[in-house]
Amino acid sequence: MFFSHRTVELPVPHGASARLATHAIVHSAYRVHAVFRDNVVSEDALLVRGFDRRGAVGRPVATVLLEGRAHLRVPGHERTLGPGELCVSASKADILMRQEGPRYRSMVWEWEPGAWGDRPGEPFAVRPVPEETCAALTRLAAALRDEAVDAPTVVDAPAVVDALAEAWASLRALGVPLAEADRPRLIEPVSEPTLRLARALDALQSNLSGVPMMTDLERALHLSVRQINRLVQEFNERYGFNASGWRDTRNRWRLMMGATLMTAPGATPEAVARAVGFASAATFSRALANVGLPPPGEIAAAVRALAPDQDQAP
Numbered sequence: 001m002f003f004s005h006r007t008v009e010l011p012v013p014h015g016a017s018a019r020l021a022t023h024a025i026v027h028s029a030y031r032v033h034a035v036f037r038d039n040v041v042s043e044d045a046l047l048v049r050g051f052d053r054r055g056a057v058g059r060p061v062a063t064v065l066l067e068g069r070a071h072l073r074v075p076g077h078e079r080t081l082g083p084g085e086l087c088v089s090a091s092k093a094d095i096l097m098r099q100e101g102p103r104y105r106s107m108v109w110e111w112e113p114g115a116w117g118d119r120p121g122e123p124f125a126v127r128p129v130p131e132e133t134c135a136a137l138t139r140l141a142a143a144l145r146d147e148a149v150d151a152p153t154v155v156d157a158p159a160v161v162d163a164l165a166e167a168w169a170s171l172r173a174l175g176v177p178l179a180e181a182d183r184p185r186l187i188e189p190v191s192e193p194t195l196r197l198a199r200a201l202d203a204l205q206s207n208l209s210g211v212p213m214m215t216d217l218e219r220a221l222h223l224s225v226r227q228i229n230r231l232v233q234e235f236n237e238r239y240g241f242n243a244s245g246w247r248d249t250r251n252r253w254r255l256m257m258g259a260t261l262m263t264a265p266g267a268t269p270e271a272v273a274r275a276v277g278f279a280s281a282a283t284f285s286r287a288l289a290n291v292g293l294p295p296p297g298e299i300a301a302a303v304r305a306l307a308p309d310q311d312q313a314p
Helices: 131-150 158-173 192-205 214-221 225-239 246-261 269-275 281-290 296-305
Strands: 002-010 018-026 030-038 061-074 077-081 085-089 096-111 124-128
Touching: 002 192, 002 246, 002 269, 018 131, 018 246, 030 131, 061 131, 077 085, 077 124, 096 131, 131 158, 192 214, 192 225, 192 246, 214 225, 214 246, 225 246, 246 269, 246 281, 269 281, 269 296, 281 296
Parallel strands: none
Antiparallel strands: 002 018, 018 030, 030 096, 061 077, 061 085, 061 096, 085 124
């Protein structure tokens, strides 16, 4: 297992800066990630128009909302979550989520059914989370945020592993069908080449304004283009990331981040284009059009139009 730490920011003059960050513990059979969003609306219903879903899409998912507001849609069910609520869904592929609020914070579990847990008996279930469980999850989110920045990529930091084991047990106690897992079992050995690739991908995807290119990976990994494309695809498939080869990884990430940043108050097409590595707003607009997404100036309105009219019971 290893850390994945990816952050994209958009400074907004005379306004609230936008920030999207995900701090994850990555294992080949499960992933636990802390989601941080500031001053943006992330709307799956818009993004899936441009990109099909890839990467362990059949895994069950448990989401605990810590701050902000989340609206979830799965076939036959729709519900808005507030802080202190847990949603368990039988399949990641079925979920369309809207994340919003000046500050959005959540902890998300996904796992392979079998050795790491079962598939939920219900396709969609929402329940309250006790205060002590929210506190355990908040501690894990903070540990991930802090250690992912400062510690080595390998998850050998005791604070993170302790917080993970505590939070894992807390979710099991709430009925989330996770397998019992002690600290040693949660840690998976990772090869040094995989760690180098993980570090390089995180660095490039956290610096989109630098226009990450294949040559950047060649320099970082000392491998050929053909080798890198194969390794990136194998990496994404093994660890369930939503992409295939390097070009698909970069293009999906920069356009998804760009579309989400366009919902920030005061965001302009020119500023967002620069933040995600496009030479101009026109180039950014063409890239969005090529995948079937609206022009930059229309994205905020399109996302507002997708807002739920009213909360629905599950």
